[in-house]
Amino acid sequence: MKYGKAAVMVEENRVETWEVPVVAPEPGGALVRVVLGGVCGSDVHIVSGEAGKMPFPIILGHEGIGRIEQLGAGVDTDYAGTPVKPGDLVYWAPIALCHRCHSCTVLDQTPCDNSTFFEHAEKPNWGSYADYAWLPNGMAFYRLPDHANPDAIAALGCALPTVLRGFEQGGPVGQGDTVIVQGAGPVGLAAVLVAAVSGARKIVVLDHSQHRLDVAMSLGATAAISLKETSGDERRRQIADVLGPRGASVVVEAAGALPAFPEGVDLTGNHGRYIVLGLWGAIGTQPIAPRDLTIKNMRITGATFAKPKHYYQSLHLAVHLQDRYPLASLISHRLAIGDAVKALELVKSGAAIKPVIDPTL
Template identity: 30%
Template sequence: MKAFQVRAPHEFSIAEVAVPTLAPGEVRVGVAYAGICGSDMHIIHGQNAFVRFPRVTGHEFAGVVREVGAGVSGLAVGDPVCVDPVIACGSCYPCRIGRPNVCSRLQVLGVHRDGGFSEEVCVPAANAHRLPPGLPLAQAALVEPYSIALNVLERMQFLPGDGLLIYGAGVIGLTLVQMARALGIADITVTDVLDDRLATARTLGATRTLNGRETNVEAAMREATGGEGVPLIVDAACHPALLPEIVRLASPAGRIGLLGFSATPSELVQLEIIKKELTLVGSRLNNGRFPRVIELLATGRLDAAALISHQVASQEMPGAIELIERHPEQTRKVLVQWGGNA
């Protein structure tokens, strides 16, 4: 079968690979659409410490069940599904306390094992979520990035009336805007350095946008909050140099959500954190958020179509990667069509 395979950093192609063997407890999914994520770009550049090459990447995908393995119930051939890429052991400490997304033996589809940039993929049946009638497979491929947004917002324990500041208006920043709106957060500020992305953020519900190259974000937010600071801040830009500013901008009792995987140290003043009793929340992947996201999409409270800027055939994926690299201002979510009942 055809798949997008990364053989080594900067070495990738559409290749012929072996059809995966279906194990008991798994389903075989014919992939219809898979989204290109920043994490996929990191793998291509050799910037992911967890991946082993060669690897079929892709962790945001939806398709149709083509075969059901032994012992599987609740799914049938022909069912449309989206797939949660988080595979946990179920027995380690994080799993025992209900945090399988940070399992000690975590496997992520498209990172630790082959993923969804392929015509077919075999996944644990528990990870395949049946879609309600009427939800397009293209939109269902975005359940995973929305689950990232839902996970961090719920971990931050937002309260009625809390204002939210989002650093970064890439796809994760934009999913945060939509998710925050769907959850009832009304005051949403987004900062980025690309005006096109900020315009999209406004279209999706941001109440205030700031271009960080043209505006002193810290001064602007102090003025906007009357000097009180911001209760909720999410770093979706994932740049360690931003963290000191974020800590200064957070209000007393504020919550800061961190999504980046950088190994670069950040300089933090302990006094700022303690005197304001700030909560710094790391958020990785998602912890069982798929059903809630599917519900929000199916009821129209999230608009996945607004995030999709391009759809390309599988053979055009290398060119799509070049487009994302060279012209980030022109892209939001780029979907790759693999033909599984798309």
């Protein structure tokens, strides 16, 4: 039996490095050697327990790029019909769909009613903080184009698919839109990027970190406001100066902090849209005035669990933009599997733009 290393969450706030079995792929599946495992803010919420109770033990990581080690019986293409072979680099959607449930076939929505988000760490596993990922039948993966820079794709991990999912749910950004993005972590940076390439007229980004605000400007933001240096009233005044009296036509919540929600409702202009993406892991409530929603004729949408097509779109958008924007440089730290706790702490502290697990270290 072959074994590989994996970062395993044994219980809340306890992560260990295990040697786990490496299993041949099932028919329709694939075994990949992980090249990069993205470290996501959701992982921080999972490990802390903020995202709810998890099964234990589980291999962490839901963002991955890997090199095909072995293909299961019947597999000679990726999920877009592109031929694949051992040695090819692939990017995968971390939820296997059953294609035999109401969500899959009637609603055409994710998550699938029968999805398994985590598997026991000692069973065949698709967690990406590991040497190998076992992709079951139904877990969509896509071959990277030959000229793709894996760093550029991994830099926005699940954030770019999440944003594309959010704009599908809440309506796309178009030419002339004025956009506010709350938070300049990976989801916020992805929202800035998509808004910029979609023709938004003004894009204002809010964050505590000046470094993150600077990165947002490099990806297309037109103004940056520090949460650390302004009060809510000061932010409203500055935003009004930038966007004018009509305010924001689109506000994207990518902060992952509960107080962002009532402020986002307040910042959304008349007839505007508020798209909530970052609050998946922050369980709790915040007060808002329902009357504001009617007076502004505004729409609020939430989005999570990007579809396979959003991963495909993200892959090709990142490759298309990799030379135009400094995507690869968003990866701020590379850490070994055994340093997973350090990687999570970097994300939690806000000190990192995007850490990744590199199993070769």
